[in-house]
Amino acid sequence: MxxxxxxxxxxxxxxxxxxxxxxxxxxxxxxxxxxxxxxxxxxxxxxxxxxxxxxxxxxxxxxxxxxxxxxxxxxxxxxxxxxxxxxxxxxxxxxxxxxxxxxxxxxxxxxxxxxxxxxxxxxxxxxxxxxxxxxxxxxxxxxxxxxxxxxxxxxxxxxxxxxxxxxxxxxxxxxxxxxxxxxxxxxxxxxxxxxxxxxxxxxxxxxxxxxxxxxxxxxxxxxxxxxxxxxxxxxxxxxxxxxxxxxxxxxxxxxxxKGGLEQVAKNNEEKAALIYNVIDQSNGFYKGHAEKDSRSLMNITFRVTDEELEKKFLAEAKAAGFVGLNGHRSVGGCRASAYNAVPREACQALADFMVKFQQDHQ
The missing domain is CATH 3.40.640.10 (Type I PLP-dependent aspartate aminotransferase-like (Major domain))
Known part of the structure; x- marks a missing residue:
């Protein structure tokens, strides 16, 4: 592949x-x-x-x-x-x-x-x-x-x-x-x-x-x-x-x-949870934009606690092979769009990267 x-x-x-x-x-x-x-x-x-x-x-x-x-x-x-x-x-x-x-x-x-x-x-x-x-x-x-x-x-x-x-x-x-x-x-x-x-x-x-x-x-x-x-x-x-x-x-x-919409929905829930869990367990290092009961499974929006650190996060993520993590130009921040075709491996890799970045910069 x-x-x-x-x-x-x-x-x-x-x-x-x-x-x-x-x-x-x-x-x-x-x-x-x-x-x-x-x-x-x-x-x-x-x-x-x-x-x-x-x-x-x-x-x-x-x-x-x-x-x-x-x-x-x-x-x-x-x-x-x-x-x-x-x-x-x-x-x-x-x-x-x-x-x-x-x-x-x-x-x-x-x-x-x-x-x-x-x-x-x-x-x-x-x-x-x-x-x-x-x-x-x-x-x-x-x-x-x-x-x-x-x-x-x-x-x-x-x-x-x-x-x-x-x-x-x-x-x-x-x-x-x-x-x-x-x-x-x-x-x-x-x-x-x-x-x-x-x-x-x-x-x-x-x-x-x-x-x-x-x-x-x-x-x-x-x-x-x-x-x-x-x-x-x-x-x-x-x-x-x-x-x-x-x-x-x-x-x-x-x-x-892939098993139809029921299986696709299950996959999407699991993929999004990988990233949302990192945000929720970061003690405020990462802050989600959406309230929990309204969170999207498709577009995971968040900020890094410090603006300069956020720039560093996006730069290091790009260097590590992650594409498209910048938030929309109108609001800034970070956004991971985990649509159907984004594999679980990519979401796991991003979650691991986020954990390591927090460990390295706290």
């Missing part, structure tokens, strides 16, 4: 080594076609099998009900920030947004361009250290939808239980924790996610949408920005990101081979 970096990048992030090996092997000649998957027509029978296979695997892994569309779009989650209110925030209606970090703030900024926005809950005053309790969340029964961000990459918080919004569609940006744990899709109106954390390489955005919502879609917007355009054409209205969809399908095969 090629020597690999300890990749804790927040996104684009680690991909399963086995998937990369498969892609390498098939890169020049996919299924004896004499072409790369990147070279063939998206209308070909060969690619159609890849495309539909990825959709069916995602349906199977998440037990997605038949009354939901599975779409492969482009533009990242950031385009979805605008597409959702553009399509579903009708005139005279209000959409409620739960603010738990920078990405939910960006979603609100886009939504305000199209209609009325209410704050269902916010943890900004607590520096986004926690997820609000279900009791703190308020919305109206005639809201267009309620929006949340399931995992907050910058601040390292994650929803453990989702609100039941009844007849109001619950919309979730799951970009950074999709495929990391089982989810009851039927509780949501829309789930969307950029692929570049757990699903595959950057370039594909997955949207899982209840079909009846399409009946409420705004018809006075450009063709490419209507969800029905993509639903009616199996996400093939225009040329899709073919290589990204192929890779997404291979990642889904990898999840199946």
């Amino acid at each position: 090629t020597k690999r970096a300890y990749n804790f990048n927040a996104g684009p992030s680690a991909l399963p080594y086995e998937v990369l090996e498969t892609a390498q092997k098939e890169l020049l000649d996919f299924q004896n076609t004499g072409m790369s998957i990147m070279e063939m027509s998206h209308r070909s029978a060969t690619f159609e099998e890849v495309h539909n296979g990825a959709i069916e695997r995602l349906r199977k892994i998440y037990s997605i009900p038949e009354n939901y569309e599975v779409l492969f779009l482009q533009g990242g989650a950031s385009l979805q920030f605008a597409m959702i209110p553009m399509n579903f925030l009708q005139e005279g209606k209000t959409a409620s947004y739960i603010q738990t970090g920078s990405w939910s703030e960006k979603a609100v900024k886009e939504a305000k361009l199209f209609g009325n926005i209410a704050t269902a809950a916010s943890t900004k005053e607590n520096k986004y250290r926690n997820i609000p309790s279900i009791q703190e969340i308020t919305w109206n029964e005639d809201d267009a939808y309620v929006h949340l961000t399931s995992n907050n990459t910058i601040f390292g918080t994650q929803w453990k239980v989702f609100p039941d919004t009844g007849n109001v569609p619950l919309v979730a940006d799951m970009s950074s924790d999709i495929l990391s744990t089982p989810v009851d899709v039927s509780k949501f109106g829309i789930i969307y996610a950029g692929a570049q954390k757990n699903l595959g390489p950057s370039g594909v955005t997955v949207v899982i949408m209840r079909k009846d919502l399409l009946e409420k879609e705004n018809q006075n917007i450009p063709t490419m920005l209507k969800y029905s355009t993509h639903a009616d054409n199996n996400s093939l209205y225009n040329t899709p990101p073919t290589f990204g969809i192929y890779m997404l399908g291979e990642v889904l095969k990898w999840v199946e081979n």
Whole structure:
């Protein structure tokens, strides 16, 4: 096996080594076609099998009900920030947004361009250290939808239980924790996610949408920005990101081979615990940003007790082969993103490094 970096990048992030090996092997000649998957027509029978296979695997892994569309779009989650209110925030209606970090703030900024926005809950005053309790969340029964961000990459918080919004569609940006744990899709109106954390390489955005919502879609917007355009054409209205969809399908095969979402979730809990335990047992040398009941399994955010020591920690970690441990530029500190494809060995190596660094600098 090629020597690999300890990749804790927040996104684009680690991909399963086995998937990369498969892609390498098939890169020049996919299924004896004499072409790369990147070279063939998206209308070909060969690619159609890849495309539909990825959709069916995602349906199977998440037990997605038949009354939901599975779409492969482009533009990242950031385009979805605008597409959702553009399509579903009708005139005279209000959409409620739960603010738990920078990405939910960006979603609100886009939504305000199209209609009325209410704050269902916010943890900004607590520096986004926690997820609000279900009791703190308020919305109206005639809201267009309620929006949340399931995992907050910058601040390292994650929803453990989702609100039941009844007849109001619950919309979730799951970009950074999709495929990391089982989810009851039927509780949501829309789930969307950029692929570049757990699903595959950057370039594909997955949207899982209840079909009846399409009946409420705004018809006075450009063709490419209507969800029905993509639903009616199996996400093939225009040329899709073919290589990204192929890779997404291979990642889904990898999840199946790992034992499905239940086993993946167990692995993620064990990996995160290795690092959180070091933080908790450091007597304050390392300080986690998130409150314990809101801690993310995907993005472990922390500070080193002294600013100069923190710089030294990051420099020594980089020299030791750890990649991507710097916190987001907006908040600083340290962040270890332990997505599905980050192996347990990398998390154990980081935990060992943190223990030794503390021993050497106390």
